[in-house]
Amino acid sequence: MGAIVLNQHNDKHRDKMDKIDQEFTKESLRDHLKFLSIGEKELNELRAMGNILIPYMPEILERFYAVVARVPEISHLFTGRDHISRIKDAQMRHWSKIIKGDFGEQYVQSVKAIGRANARIGLQPRWYIAGYSLLLSSLIEVVVKHFVPQKKKLVFSE
Numbered sequence: 001m002g003a004i005v006l007n008q009h010n011d012k013h014r015d016k017m018d019k020i021d022q023e024f025t026k027e028s029l030r031d032h033l034k035f036l037s038i039g040e041k042e043l044n045e046l047r048a049m050g051n052i053l054i055p056y057m058p059e060i061l062e063r064f065y066a067v068v069a070r071v072p073e074i075s076h077l078f079t080g081r082d083h084i085s086r087i088k089d090a091q092m093r094h095w096s097k098i099i100k101g102d103f104g105e106q107y108v109q110s111v112k113a114i115g116r117a118n119a120r121i122g123l124q125p126r127w128y129i130a131g132y133s134l135l136l137s138s139l140i141e142v143v144v145k146h147f148v149p150q151k152k153k154l155v156f157s158e
């Protein structure tokens with residue numbers, strides 16, 4: 001009985017993974033970039049910022065996993081420091097591609113691997129999206145610090 005339930009679970013899981021693989025192609029990526037108004041000009045701007053942003057990534061990822069570690073609902077997904085360190089390296093490679101505006105075949109493969117890994121462990125989309133927002137807010141903080149003139153105060157900080 002247990003084996004049947006497990007097989008059904010594995011079949012469902014495989015179907016989900018196949019769907020991820022089929023839906024995410026270079027063509028669908030092109031549609032997403034268009035949706036986000038990211039063209040050659042924006043990619044070049046991103047590449048120009050890359051040298052500034054990349055050195056911040058280890059610290060940003062450190063902060064990310066420190067926050068995750070404080071949330072019992074998701075912290076149990078990590079088996080230990082080695083596990084976290086391996087995922088951090090994979091995240092580092094992934095974000096380096098994004099920051100370099102390198103959205104080729106390797107990026108597509110990387111996104112599929114992330115989808116598979118995070119679905120395999122049953123990470124709920126709400127946590128994935130929250131995690132993504134957390135990483136992005138750290139990156140935006142660096143962009144503001146380095147690229148936005150600091151002359152004006154925000155209205156609500158007065």
Ligand code: HEM
Pocket residue numbers: 068074075077078087090091094113114117118120121123127128129130131132135
């Ligand atoms: C709170 C949100 C998240 C949690 C708790 C989480 C957790 C995990 C865990 C436990 C794994 C390892 C799975 C395994 O051992 O097979 C993993 C893999 C991974 N995750 Fe997440 N994740 C989160 C969000 C994200 C986000 C936003 C990204 C950004 C792109 C990301 C990128 C990755 C990468 C690159 C891997 C490694 C994939 C591979 O094996 O190649 N994760 N994640």
